[in-house]
Amino acid sequence: MPAGTIVAEDLTKVYRTVVRKPGAAGALKTLIRPEHATKTAVGGVSLRVESGELLALLGPNGAGKSTTIKMLCGILTPTSGTVEVNGIVPHRDRIANARRIGVVFGQRTQLWRDLPARTSLEVLRDIYGLSDADFQARIAEFNRILELEEFWETRARQLSLGQRVRCDLAAALLHDPPVVFLDEPTIGMDVVVKEQVREFLRDQVHRRGRTVLLTTHDMTEVAKLAERVALIDHGRLVYDGKTAGLHDLAGVTWQVHVTVDGAAQAADVPGMRMTRSEGDRLTFVPDQSVDLSPRDAVRRLIEHLPVTDIRVEEPDLEDVVRAAFGAGR
Numbered sequence: 131m132p133a134g135t136i137v138a139e140d141l142t143k144v145y146r147t148v149v150r151k152p153g154a155a156g157a158l159k160t161l162i163r164p165e166h167a168t169k170t171a172v173g174g175v176s177l178r179v180e181s182g183e184l185l186a187l188l189g190p191n192g193a194g195k196s197t198t199i200k201m202l203c204g205i206l207t208p209t210s211g212t213v214e215v216n217g218i219v220p221h222r223d224r225i226a227n228a229r230r231i232g233v234v235f236g237q238r239t240q241l242w243r244d245l246p247a248r249t250s251l252e253v254l255r256d257i258y259g260l261s262d263a264d265f266q267a268r269i270a271e272f273n274r275i276l277e278l279e280e281f282w283e284t285r286a287r288q289l290s291l292g293q294r295v296r297c298d299l300a301a302a303l304l305h306d307p308p309v310v311f312l313d314e315p316t317i318g319m320d321v322v323v324k325e326q327v328r329e330f331l332r333d334q335v336h337r338r339g340r341t342v343l344l345t346t347h348d349m350t351e352v353a354k355l356a357e358r359v360a361l362i363d364h365g366r367l368v369y370d371g372k373t374a375g376l377h378d379l380a381g382v383t384w385q386v387h388v389t390v391d392g393a394a395q396a397a398d399v400p401g402m403r404m405t406r407s408e409g410d411r412l413t414f415v416p417d418q419s420v421d422l423s424p425r426d427a428v429r430r431l432i433e434h435l436p437v438t439d440i441r442v443e444e445p446d447l448e449d450v451v452r453a454a455f456g457a458g459r
């Protein structure tokens with residue numbers, strides 16, 4: 131398997147937890163004879179990410195995204211199924227795996243709280259056995275987009291969230307891993323820093339050919355960054371394909387809003403269905419049986435109606451994903 135490839139087959143994780151009973155007597159019972167409950171957080175997920183590809187893993191709270199990413203990066207051992215990243219089984223060969231992946235958890239840091247950002251990266255340089263020349267070259271590369279020098283001498287605990295995650299990204303990629311996992315990397319950041327992080331990831335994928343798998347709840351992020359998405363719901367994959375193809379899955383499509391000269395009339399436009407009529411304003415959607423582009427729809431509407439204004443509305447990705455999860459249940 132080539133470096134940079136992620137392959138998971140039928141990946142499953144069942145958590146086993148102790149059922150806690152209320153009250154002092156309950157606590158005693160739990161201690162003496164604990165009862166267990168099981169929870170299938172991920173149930174049979176198969177996916178493949180090729181070298182140089184960026185995949186966004188989406189899903190509602192509790193869908194199983196973090197559990198999946200933790201199995202892919204070797205933090206958790208799967209209950210069943212197989213996983214290989216860079217040709218390595220991550221939970222079996224943890225040291226070799228750690229040298230070939232980078233991991234960023236948006237909510238946690240791998241920096242040393244009381245050390246300046248620079249020193250944390252220097253410690254990692256020594257752990258990975260990087261030469262000083264390689265270290266300087268890597269930092270210069272990161273600096274170009276992440277602007278680390280602004281807070282180079284600040285202790286990690288005094289960094290803002292955006293500064294901390296920028297530094298965590300540098301830390302995760304310092305040893306030049308082919309595969310990078312990011313769990314909600316931009317959570318809680320302002321729009322400027324979010325865009326900075328996105329630009330950095332785009333650069334790492336397109337120019338450096340890294341493979342990136344990230345989880346996010348931010349649909350703007352997905353629309354701007356990911357050509358391919360995987361949707362996970364109740365521990366199962368409900369979609370894996372092009373971001374643009376999500377529209378078809380959810381049955382959500384573009385629509386055309388038209389203003390006509392005079393009062394609205396019953397309009398019969400081939401290949402289109404009228405969904406709303408208010409005064410001189412009409413809304414049309416394409417017939418499901420017809421393969422019509424928005425451009426052709428506009429042409430047809432102008433041919434058939436006395437149009438004074440026309441606007442195509444693309445569906446909001448947020449609505450599409452909401453509809454998709456409805457469909458996946």
Ligand SMILES: Nc1ncnc2c1ncn2[C@@H]1O[C@H](COP(=O)(O)OP(=O)(O)OP(=O)(O)O)[C@@H](O)[C@H]1O
Nearest residue numbers: 145147169171189190191192193194195196197198
């Ligand atoms: N250590 C654990 N022990 C028991 N159950 C767990 C554990 N970790 C997660 N779960 C459960 O497994 C399910 C999947 O959790 P997971 O954190 O993978 O979801 P997620 O998609 O990452 O959610 P979010 O978007 O809220 O971070 C949830 O029902 C969660 O409560």
